[in-house]
Amino acid sequence: MLAAPAGAALAGAAPAGAARQVTPIAPGVVYERFDIPAARGTARAHLLGVDLREPRVRLDLLYPGAVAARAPLSRQAAARGAVAGVNGDFFNIGEAQHPGVEATGASVGPAVARGRALKGAVPDGQRFGPALPPGTGTRAVFGVGVDRRARLGALRLSGSVRTPEGRLPLRGLNQYALPVGSVGAFTAAWGSASRVRATCGTDTDRAAPCSADTFEVTVRRGRVASTARTPGTGPIARGTTVLVGREKGARLLRRFFVGEPVAVRHRLVPASSRVPYRFALGGCPVLDDGRPLPGLDDRVSAVRTAVGVADGGRRLLLLALDGAPAYRSGLTVAEVASLMRDLGARDAFGLDGGGSSTLVAREPGAAAVSVRNHPSGGAERPVPNGIGVFSAR
Template sequence: MRTRLPRIAGLVLVCALLAAPPAPVSGASADRLEPPARPDGLSQPEQRLSQARFPQTSDRVRGAVAAPMSPLVRRLSTRVGPSSKRVVSPGVTYTTWSQTDARGPIRAHLLAVDLSTPGLRLDYASAGAVRRTDQVSDIIARDRAVAGVNGDFFDIGDTGAPLGLGQDRQRGLLHAPRGGWNSAFWLDKAGRPDIGYLPLKAAVRFRPHLRITNVNSPEVRPGGIGVYTPAWGASAGYRWTGGQTKTVRMVRVVNGRVVETKNKLPSNTVIRGFLLVGRGEGARRLAGLAKGARVDVEGWLQGRPQVAITGNKFLIRNGVFEVINDREMHPRTAIGIDRDTGEVLLLAIDGRQSFSRGYTMVELAEMMQDLGADEALNLDGGGSTTMVARRANGTIGVVNSPSDGAERLVANALEVTYTAP
């Protein structure tokens, strides 16, 4: 496994000019110009996180605004400080370093994961129920993982559920929207890593008029139909419909048959069988299902990956920058793929602290590219940014500096497990 440090020290002028992406648009217009991952049909939690004012993190804290500066000036002013590197397990190395540029200091943390290592696996991890939150260290401890980072954006302060999709090796598909928050990292059937747009495929067999828009999502899309299974946890009532109480319907299905249908939504109850929850047109269509009706729901992710998790924006696609926001600085978590080595790169940038200001989206993309990523995805940041790994003394714990002063409760994580072959 090669040594990984950002390839920026000592760049000459020509190299900096060639490597630098187009200069970002300054001011608030930069936020307006950067498109959301896929804006069609966003639920209210997704809309809140896609608004120009709060496009960056689940906590929706307004980040410090970076001084306008060209990528060339930033790169030429960058000085990399001391670094340290150690082996976490066979196939996994952890590297940390500090660096300073004209905008100020940052501290970075990198896990490089070689998935070709026998016994090494990358997996989706959570606290159990989809809507349950926990600290990253406790989430990955359940599987005795050797390392991990926080994952998707989530409905913080309300249901706690992730906004996007989650596919677990053991438990299968846990949650997903049909579209709108589907920018994902995944491992395909053969275990190969990929980053791209990953839609949900879902249908009610022999009932094409019943269009499934969500599986275990914080909210059902307006006019849509959501599926809620026991994996969700306790029912969320009208939070599933964004507070809408009229023109809503719940249909309960047990052993493939409708056993209950009503226009009130259950709250804080155990889900037995599964529920179909409709709002607006979706509710009107569900009203046609009578007790005893046969209902079979199928749901899967395109390509049927082994593992999948979403973030909000692609940083790099096929070697090309996908972000333009060079204004808001936050703690950041990102995942990338080095196509040359096949390694998966997990990066955490500390922020909102005196020793580390955090990164803009453009800076994050630049760093991932410098580290060798050909594809990269932004995961949840802010106070959620957490990296856990086996430390030098053999214990497993947090290796970065979460900006809240302690680990935040988050919805899910990506974990690295190792079992000696």
């Protein structure tokens, strides 16, 4: 637990006793900085308070224009005109276990931008990042619905591949890892990274060898345009879908022939809400209805990023810790959950931390955002996505 006094803190304010530096960013958006006495030293918090009751404020996904790509958060925010933001989901950062295989940089969980499904979740065993709390998985998301309310939930992929001979289930969408025995779809949103990584590892072992039984089918304008024995690389044209199969999925795709009509359908379906997400990204739930999830790590302290939901989804708390040497001890995941509760959140969601933790916001009068915390690597790490805060002036 935090050494700072727990209890009812003002919505969006620092815990009791912490010195505050508060800066308005835009209508409904405030930036704060404060220090937190924690188990392993003082941590410095950078916090954005976002009031979704302000009609000029909205949230959306920041990403570099492709799922399999990375860029500094400040560059992503500047390209979209965001007034503030934090980094997002954990991602495929390295492939030491698979020599010669390219790390894609793609994120772990589902992603939705401007109401459009960008990608599905990789199998739980293929996840990068700290251990998930019991009962959670890679389908977990934080997002904002079309009703302008923020919520935590889960998104599952619903999709199919139809031919005159029948229908195949689709079990992947722009993912760096496909379930064993499955067929996945890659669209123009994927980018130009190699699709080989999608056939490496298993559902329970990220380091397992790449599959030797693969096949790829390119569908253009509703018909099979070409086939290949192994997954390819390079950009995918708009209106084109590349189907990648492994094991049983590969054997099914080998039945396809050039010129055959094919219809590929896919959507992300909320698991516990009928309200579609306008924006969503993956991560790790840490606080549920004011209670930290069981099994949260309380031993490893680190620089971390998180988002909290308050006031029935109408107010958000976007947190990034400072990575400067004086504060690099950071917080444990359990301490982050307690801090978000003390700040007034009822639910909270952990995002990628360490060298990825970044919070950006505009200085008063500035045209673009600047980095407010100190990234622990000394400079911004390129990341695949983030939460962008936008304000219509």
